[in-house]
Amino acid sequence: MAEPIPAPTRIPVPGGKVIDEYVGRVNSATSAASVAHMVAPANWTEPAQTPEFDEYTLVLRGEVQVEVFEPAYVRHLVPAGAAIITRAGERVRYSTGDQETEYVAVCLPAFAPDLAHREDQ
Secondary structure (H helix, E strand, O other): OOOOOOOOEEEOOHHHOEEEEEEOOOOOOOOOOEEEEEEEOOOOEOOOEOOOOEEEEEEEEOEEEEEEOOOOOEEEEEEOOOEEEEOOOOOEEEEEOOOOEEEEEEEEOOOOHHHHOEOOO
16 A cells, blocks of 8 residues: 655754655655665764665765775765665775765665664674
């Protein structure tokens, strides 16, 4: 049965990034996948993580920088209009350049803090 999502739930995070979850564990009690709209300030970064989910990131404005550490270090610059897929089990770190960045992230299974395995936690 169809399930309309009338509005997102804002997820509080440090560092000035805004996360509005439309589909996921918080807003729709969905564990299979999550869909979130994000706005990150210029020069934002988060700790490296080794998540238990695949993440599909579509950049709408600005540029997301994605560092993948294993098996070899690679830094991807993902501009507006492009996307990137990171796989479960990859050690990655997301950041932005010198401009505010807007993007959509889809995670399979749904994002959960305990599944992200951020290195600061």
